[in-house]
Amino acid sequence: MNFAKIVRVAWDGLNLNKMRSFLTTLGVIIGVASVIIMLAVSAGAEAAIAEQINSLGANLLIVSPLRGVPGAARTLLLEDANAIAQQVVGISGVSAEQSPTAQTIKANGVTLEGIALVGTTADFPVVRDYALGEGRYFTADEDERKIKLVVLGAGLATDLFGEQSALGQSITIGTLRLTVIGVMAPKGQVADVDYDGRVYLPISLVLDKFMPSGPGGISMRRDAVRTIYIKVESQDKIDSVITQVTALLASRHDVDASQPDFTVQTQQDIIATQEAATAAFRDLLAWVAGVSLVVGGIGIMNIMLVSVTERTREIGLRMALGARPTDVLLQFLIEAIILSLAGGVVGVLAGVGGSYLFAQLGTMRTELVPASIPLAFGAAAAVGIFFGYYPATQAAKLDPIVALRRE
Amino acid sequence: MDTPIIEIKNLFKVYGEGEATVNALAGADVTVQRGEFVAVMGPSGSGKSTLMNIIGCLDRPTSGAYLLDGRDVSRLDKNELAKVRSQKIGFVFQSFNLLARLSALDNVMLPMLYNLHEKTDAHEQRRRAVAALEAVGLGQRMGHYPNQLSGGQQQRVAIARALVNQPPLILADEPTGNLDSQSSLEILEIFHRLHNQGTTIVVVTHEPDVAIQAQRIICLRDGSVVSQGGEGISPCLESRERATAQAQEATE
Known part of the structure; x- marks a missing residue:
């Protein structure tokens, strides 16, 4: 058959x-x-x-408080970021970031609820490879002086002001009035993060006005940051920068460099x-x-x-x-x-x-x-x-x- | 004279081992010539079924020789026996054994599926199946399914199926056992017609009415052949003859 x-x-x-x-x-x-x-x-x-991870930008180092260590979440400070910017060799920018709880934004007769706020330092656009669409980003000086400035995500600017230019307009976040000085270029939604729907503020201002004071008062540092991003000049300097940053933060935090209360990771580390x-x-x-x-x-x-x-x-x-x-x-x-x-x-x-x-x-x-x-x-x-x-x-x-x- | 179609010598079939052995066949001798119409009779337990299974190449003897169409098939393995069955034997069963999901024509074509001996294309196979159905008078019912046919018609389809590979031997096991007398007569008529056309037919039966239609009756008892038939009254029919005679006496 x-x-x-x-x-x-x-x-x-x-x-x-x-x-x-x-x-x-x-x-x-x-x-x-x-x-x-x-x-x-x-x-x-x-x-x-x-x-x-890759959307964060190229040649990036990510410094975070070590999870699982009691109190570590409050040990990474804005001054740490400043120290890195001043003392570490081979970097082209440092951006500390902190995100408070979502806020209500009012402007131009429009009210938007649950908008994510991101406090950053002046280097943010460089470090994160995230260009401005129009206007400018705030300077380090403006950040330090807590000037009430804001840069809008592209989508948010359209939501608030439509075809009209957002530049020079004032918006209210919570109870705070701020002036729009820039609008970021459209970046879209990457993974779960909608970059275009957020507002970007000077980190000093965010720490001062939007972060809650801890219930204990003393133990809670209001200048703690969530993450410090470091832009390294080139690929081959990454190892050197990691060593410098680790040594610097260990001495600032007064911990042994072999048992730090923070982590310094490359994007590849995080992905892995x-x-x-x-x-x-x-x-x-x-x-x-x-x-x-x-x-x-x-x-x-x-x-x-x-x-x-x-x-x-x-x-x-x-x-x-x-x-x-x-x-x-x-x-x-x-x-x-x-x-x-x-x-x-x-x-x-x-x-x-x-x-x-x-x-x-x-x-x-x-x-x-x-x-x-x-x-x-x-x-x-x-x-x-x-x-x-x-x-x-x-x-x-x-x-x-x-x-x-x-x- | 031609080689006989069936030549069986001193055939033994033993079941079981040790004390429990049973000789289903104990030195049977059977010869059937080409073109004969033979009946095999015997009471139950006489070895009739065993002999039929061996003649049909469904089973192998324990000892003895069986030459089918001149070839010794008593020592072949399962695959070789299957090949012999497909080429040499056309089976007709008591219960027809048609596949209910196939039409009469497809049932008749079934044996050609397993016949590797002849290379035939689908067209030629169909032609042969149609011819076989026409030979049993069912040319008009080729597309019918078994459940649309009477018992007699189903058995005729089964006979057509047995014929389709043009085997030298038709082996029928109680072919009329499930049929009424009218249908039985039709089937026997077909056997006669096939016999007249030169087909060799061996019918295994316990029905004297069927057996007497054959040219001779091979009578089995206790595993051996007590009569090859052909002359006088077969021992297998003696009781029947006695009963008839007694009945006649009674009426007289």
Whole structure:
């Protein structure tokens, strides 16, 4: 019997019980689709992190208070940033940042609630590779003197003033009146951060007017900053700058440089750390998806065994008519493979569609991993062969005399 | 004379081991010439079914020789036996064994699927299946499914299926066992017609009415052949003859 005919016979066998065949493939469909979706979700998460970190600007060092050390969150100060700017060699800018709680902004008769405020130093546009669209950024001097100036994100400027120029206008943030001196160039939304919808203020002003005084009073430093970004002149000076910054901050914080209460990281460090965290999660998801494929395979094996039992007489007849055990083996093996491959095809479509849908609904960023499609498909085929083989041998082993006598 | 189509010598078939051994066949000798129409009879337990399974190459003897169409097939493995079945034997079963999901024509085409001996294209296979159905008088019902056919018609489809690979031997196991007397007569008529056209037919039956239609009756008892038939009353029919005679006496 030639191969095309065996496939034909196997296909006819599956058509005997369409609903059952479909339900059997469901396990594989879910398994394959979840492999693809899981990989797409974790790839999306990693891409989002990488994009976010890279959007901070090139040759950047990020200094943060060390998490998990009591009190460390309040130890990184504005003066630390100033000291770095003055003493470290090989840098082209330092920007300290602090973000208070979101505020209500009023201007031009428009009221916007829940707007993110970012306090920065004067170097912010240089350090973060974030150019101005019009006007100017405040100077270090203006920052120090806490002049009530503000630079708007591009989208926010349009929201408040429409086609009109925002420059020279005054806006009210909370109870504070400020003058708009610049509008940033559009940058859009990167990862979760909407750069265009924020306002940028002198950090001294933010620390003075918007940061709450701590309940303890004494322990809470109002000049603590969230992050210090350091722009290094060039790639090859990064190591030198890290060493200098670490030594400087350790001495300022009066801690041992080998056990600092802060971290100095490159973007690559941060990406690697985040990816390590998501990798464990991704592996878990992949295992879950793999297990559902195996469960799907067991479903196929189960239904093939039922099918062999139900069709014992047919098998006996085919053997009497000249079918060799090999022909019978192939017929049932191919039935199982068709089931799993059909599940694979539908599963790939469902997985790709599902990934796309997740992305469209905006609930989750997904990035389809091209390799996951042949991977999932191949796994489905392997499942079909592996779990179809046993029932097929059971069919091929049947004695035609016994099989024909079976009612 | 031609080589016989079936030549069985001193055939043994033993089931079980040790104390529990059963000799289903104990030194059976059977010869069937080409073109014969032979019935095989015997009470249950006589080894009738075992003999039929061996003649049909569904089973292998424990010892002894079986030459089918001049070739010793008693020691072939499963795959080789399957090949022999597809080329040499056309089966007709008591319960028809048609596949319900296939039309009469597709059922008849089934054996050609497994016949690797002859290279035939789909067109030629269809032509042969149609010819076989016409030979059993079902040329008008090729597209019907088994559940749309009467028992007699289904058995005729099964006979067409047995004929389609043009095997030298038709082996029928109680072919009329599930049929009413009218349909039984039709089936026997077809066998006669095929016989007249030169086909060799072996019918295994316990029905004397069917057996007497054959040229001779091979009678089995306790695993061996007690009569090759052909002369006088077959031992397998003696009880029937006695019963008939008694019935006649009673009426007289």
